[in-house]
Amino acid sequence: MTSTVSETEYRELSNFLFAEADLLSDHNYVEWEKLLAEDLHYKIPIPQFLEQKGARQIGTIGTDNYNDNIDSMRIRLNLLKNPATTTSERVRSLLNHVVGNVLVSKVSDNEYECKSTITVHRTRFNQKHPTTISGRRTDLIRRTDIGFQLVKRHVKLTQAILMTSNVSYFF
Amino acid sequence: MLIKESFGPSDFERLVDEENATASRLIFTDQSILDIEQEKVFTKAWLYVGHDTEIPNVGDYVTRQMALDPVILVRAEDGKPQVLLNSCSHRGTQVCGTDVGNTKGFVCPYHGWVFGLDGGLKATADDMDLYEGKVDFKTLDLTKAAQVGSYAGLIFATWNEEADSLEDYLGDARWYLDLFHNRTPEGMEVLGPPQRWVVNTNWKLGAMNFAADGPHAVQVHGPITAATFNVPPSIFRDALVDSPAVSMGNGHNGIFTQIPEVLKDQVPPYLGTYPDLIPVLESHLDPKQTELNRHLLAGVTTMFPNFSSVQGAITFDNESLPVNFLGIRVWQPISATETEIWNWFLVEKEAPQEWKESAAKAGVRTFTPCGTFDQDDAEAWVAINKGISGTMSRKGDINFQMALAYRDKTIPDFPGPGRAYPSNYGEVTEFDVLLEWQKYMKT
Numbered sequence: 001m002t003s004t005v006s007e008t009e010y011r012e013l014s015n016f017l018f019a020e021a022d023l024l025s026d027h028n029y030v031e032w033e034k035l036l037a038e039d040l041h042y043k044i045p046i047p048q049f050l051e052q053k054g055a056r057q058i059g060t061i062g063t064d065n066y067n068d069n070i071d072s073m074r075i076r077l078n079l080l081k082n083p084a085t086t087t088s089e090r091v092r093s094l095l096n097h098v099v100g101n102v103l104v105s106k107v108s109d110n111e112y113e114c115k116s117t118i119t120v121h122r123t124r125f126n127q128k129h130p131t132t133i134s135g136r137r138t139d140l141i142r143r144t145d146i147g148f149q150l151v152k153r154h155v156k157l158t159q160a161i162l163m164t165s166n167v168s169y170f171f
Numbered sequence: 172m173l174i175k176e177s178f179g180p181s182d183f184e185r186l187v188d189e190e191n192a193t194a195s196r197l198i199f200t201d202q203s204i205l206d207i208e209q210e211k212v213f214t215k216a217w218l219y220v221g222h223d224t225e226i227p228n229v230g231d232y233v234t235r236q237m238a239l240d241p242v243i244l245v246r247a248e249d250g251k252p253q254v255l256l257n258s259c260s261h262r263g264t265q266v267c268g269t270d271v272g273n274t275k276g277f278v279c280p281y282h283g284w285v286f287g288l289d290g291g292l293k294a295t296a297d298d299m300d301l302y303e304g305k306v307d308f309k310t311l312d313l314t315k316a317a318q319v320g321s322y323a324g325l326i327f328a329t330w331n332e333e334a335d336s337l338e339d340y341l342g343d344a345r346w347y348l349d350l351f352h353n354r355t356p357e358g359m360e361v362l363g364p365p366q367r368w369v370v371n372t373n374w375k376l377g378a379m380n381f382a383a384d385g386p387h388a389v390q391v392h393g394p395i396t397a398a399t400f401n402v403p404p405s406i407f408r409d410a411l412v413d414s415p416a417v418s419m420g421n422g423h424n425g426i427f428t429q430i431p432e433v434l435k436d437q438v439p440p441y442l443g444t445y446p447d448l449i450p451v452l453e454s455h456l457d458p459k460q461t462e463l464n465r466h467l468l469a470g471v472t473t474m475f476p477n478f479s480s481v482q483g484a485i486t487f488d489n490e491s492l493p494v495n496f497l498g499i500r501v502w503q504p505i506s507a508t509e510t511e512i513w514n515w516f517l518v519e520k521e522a523p524q525e526w527k528e529s530a531a532k533a534g535v536r537t538f539t540p541c542g543t544f545d546q547d548d549a550e551a552w553v554a555i556n557k558g559i560s561g562t563m564s565r566k567g568d569i570n571f572q573m574a575l576a577y578r579d580k581t582i583p584d585f586p587g588p589g590r591a592y593p594s595n596y597g598e599v600t601e602f603d604v605l606l607e608w609q610k611y612m613k614t
Contacts, residue, residue, distance in 0.1 A: 044541075046366050054272040058225050058233070060524065061531045063363030063516075065541045072487035072536050075398055076543060085394030087547035126557065161511065162368040165553050166546030 003106045013104045013114055013141060016148045021097035021118070024170055027089075029077045032170075037142060037149040042068040044135070044155040044171060065157070065167065080168065088168040094130075095169055096121040107140070111151070114139045118155065118171050122164075131164045133157060135171055178203060183612040187605045192575055192598070193568035194605050196559040199373040205507040212476050212611045213238035214330040217340045219478035219501050220244045220254055222515065223324040224360040230273045230288060236503050236511070237328065242316070243267050243277065244326065247288040254316035254328035255290040266313070271364060277313070290315050323352035324359055325499075327478075343588035344423035344474060346457075350464045351472070351480045351497055354444065354452045357520040359497070362531045365513045368540040372552035374477055374502040374510040375608065380548065381479035381500075382424035382604045383471040385411045385595025386573070391551060395543045399485055399493075400438075406431045410468060411595040415582060419589040422475030422607025424600035430468045442467050443484030443495040443533075445522040459586035475607045477502040485533050494526075496533035508556045514539060571602035 005013070016035075023032040044066040050056075068076070079086045103115040119134040140152035155171045178201075186195040186204075198204055218237045221244045225233050232245035234257060241257040243266075257265045259279040266277040266286060277286045282296040290313035299308065316328035320337030322345060327337050334340065341348065352359050370377070380387070388396075388411055393404030410431040418424050430438045441452055441464055453461055464470075469483040479500050484493035496516060503511040516534035518527045537544045559565050577597030585591035592599050 046364065048364055049268075049270045051269045051272055054230075054274050056231070056271060056273050057364075058271055059361045059363040061362040061527050063366050064531075064535050065366070065539065067532050067535050072532070075395075075487050076536075078398060079395060079543060082394075085398070086543075087391055087550040160367065162540050164368065164540065165370040165372075165549035167541040168546045 005104050005106050005112065009106070009112070010102075010104050013112055013148070014102045016141065017099050017102060017114060017116055017139075020150070021099045025095045025097045027080065027092055027095070029081045033074065033077050034146075035148070035150055036070060036073060037144075037151040038070055039151060040068070040070045040073060041152045042066055042073060042150075042170075043153070044157060047157055047160045049160065065162075066155075066170075086168060088166045091125050093169065094121075094123040096130075097171075110143045112141045112143075114141055120169065120171060122169060133159050133162065133164070133167070133171075137171065178207060180613045183609055186612075187609040188568070189606055189609075191568075192571045192573075192578075192602055194571070194602075196565045196567060196569055198605075198608075199375060199556065199569070200507055200560050200565055202507045205373075205504060207612065208504065208608075209238055211614060212608065213504070215334065215611060215614075216331070216476050217318075217320070217327040217329045217334060217337055218476075219325060219474070219499075220319075220328050221252075221326050222359075222361045222499075222517070223252070223321060223326060224520075225271070226252060228273065230275060231271075232267065232274060232288075233271045234267055234269065236501075236513075237316075237330070238504055241265060242328070244328075245274075245288050249289075252319055252321065252326050253289055254319050255286075256314035258314070259284055260292065260311040260313060261295070286313050323348055325352060325478075340421060341423065341474065342420050344419035344421070344472070346460065346587050347417065347419055347423075347425060347472060347589075348474070348480070349456060349460055350427075350467075350470060351482055351499075352517070353455075354441075355448055355455055355519045355521050356451065359517040360520045362516045362518055362527060362534070365515050366539055367511060367513050369505065369509060369511050370549045370552060371508055372510055372549070372556045373507060374504040375604065376552045376555055377500075377502040377510060377512065378473045378475075378477050378479065379601045379604045380552070381471050381481060382473040382601050383416070383426040383595070384601050385414075385416065385426055385428075385597070387548075387551065388428075388595070391547045392544050395547075399487060399543075400434060402431075402433060406433055413593070414468075414595045415463075415585065416592045416595055416597050416600040417585075417587060417589050418592075418600050418603045419472075422604055422610075423472065424603050425470065425472030426595045426600065427463055427467055428469040428471075428595055430466045434468070435466075437493070438468060438484050439492050440465050441495075442470070442482055443493040445495075445519060445526045448519055448521055451521065462586045473604060475604060476611075477504075481538055483537070485537055487533075487536055494529045494533045496530055496537055498534055498538040500538075508560070512540075571598040571605075573598035574602050 098119040101117040121130040123130040135155040135157040226246040264281040285294040317332040389408045414428040482497040486493040500514040518530040582591040
């Protein structure tokens with residue numbers, strides 16, 4: 001079931017995505033974690049360049065940058081909440097999450113599919129130019145008694161070779 | 172002071188000081204040294220190009236790098252892997268522009284020259300008669316690697332016709348590679364395509380780290396290891412200090428960290444290999460290999476020059492038992508201060524699909540750019556290159572002098588071949604990568 005949404009719903013969901021992005025840019029992982037559903041599936045596969053003719057896959061599972069459930073996500077967040085425990089964010093990066101092209105459709109009584117684009121600019125200590133990675137997101141977002149929660153996020157990155165030593169942040 | 176243009180065999184004698192266990196900082200920053208490496212190391216040594224299971228059928232190909240050279244790894248009509256320079260013999264255009272596929276041959280996108288799976292020229296643009304017989308087309312095949320070989324599913328190639336066979340090149344290291352890549356009768360398969368990322372560091376720093384650097388593990392990985400196993404980092408320090416490091420010969424090195432006593436109940440035997448496969452593994456491997464493998468917490472190796480394997484057991488929910496992840500990677504030099512990492516995960520072919528998915532997740536969450544271990548490693552290597560690139564900071568040495576304390580202490584009754592040292596902290600095996608590098612650079 002997919003149906004269009006009201007102006008109010010569109011505004012609510014857009015605001016959720018904007019506020020969520022703001023938390024990530026602030027490294028506010030305590031508050032961001034509260035937006036995650038217990039049945040979270042957070043997945044960012046690697047892109048492939050294939051020719052239509054003769055296209056085939058390597059392996060039966062595939063390769064991801066991220067493939068997390070709520071347990072593994074909490075381990076990551078616990079590291080990031082305590083910067084002393086992770087070299088990559090001991091000194092906080094400057095982050096800017098830019099959200100655009102928000103499209104919302106209703107897929108069940110309390111769940112929405114939200115498509116959006118995400119561009120993350122990140123600058124580290126002594127780095128002259130930010131590292132910019134962008135992607136196209138498809139989210140499943142659930143309305144609950146305590147507000148919206150992110151249930152699924154699938155990101156198609158527009159970069160196959162990541163020009164960075166690490167990605168210790170989220171999209 | 173060394174002048175760049177003057178780098179020659181005698182300079183490389185001085186740039187790595189075996190006696191003192193130090194190396195000049197220049198070998199990690201100087202572009203002219205990287206240029207010399209391209210010839211002296213990367214056209215001479217055997218280089219990893221791909222896994223047997225990436226090209227199961229005739230016509231299956233993947234595009235890869237051998238250092239700066241783009242190549243195609245393809246299964247030719249005779250069923251054997253071929254490695255072809257991905258550069259048309261006409262104008263030099265890359266003839267293949269995809270990551271992976273299946274084909275009957277390669278057609279250059281510029282003038283339409285056609286090459287077979289063995290690299291043989293089949294057709295030029297339009298009519299070959301237009302050349303009026305003045306050209307010997309036999310000289311216009313795609314350039315082939317001089318030798319291609321495989322061991323336990325790992326396919327290597329070399330441009331060096333005179334190189335020893337792959338079997339001899341790997342030598343005693345095969346005994347240790349078996350612990351990663353030859354554990355069951357059917358062997359390993361790749362779980363997916365390679366993940367690639369570029370780190371602003373010299374390729375040797377990654378290769379050495381996996382050869383392997385014990386002391387960094389507590390400083391850099393202590394918190395994540397403690398978080399996933401729920402014990403203090405000091406437990407891992409003790410395990411690293413008391414676990415063996417091995418120089419396998421020909422510049423191949425690694426460490427084999429044993430499970431600390433307090434974690435014996437938490438970490439399953441054989442690094443969390445699929446439990447039903449343990450009897451198979453125990454009968455497939457030699458009893459001495461089993462002895463080393465049974466209580467491993469982690470194994471990390473580098474086959475000279477730039478192919479590494481890492482395995483461990485990890486869980487991300489504090490409840491389920493740790494699952495084995497096996498990562499392999501190539502440290503591709505791009506420049507003196509840029510390295511492209513190519514990274515794959517493997518699993519036993521015999522394991523059920525669900526287990527393969529678990530193994531992939533264990534890998535992705537640990538040793539990738541988004542992985543909780545890797546993201547911190549790369550940070551340190553980049554900081555080295557930042558730290559040694561100035562006028563003053565590039566003078567002087569990089570220090571491996573823990574080797575002075577350990578290099579004469581070998582374990583006499585070690586189960587495996589090569590020279591085994593009693594500690595992951597010894598820096599002997601890490602430094603051995605540079606001693607091998609020096610041999611190549613002095614020729």
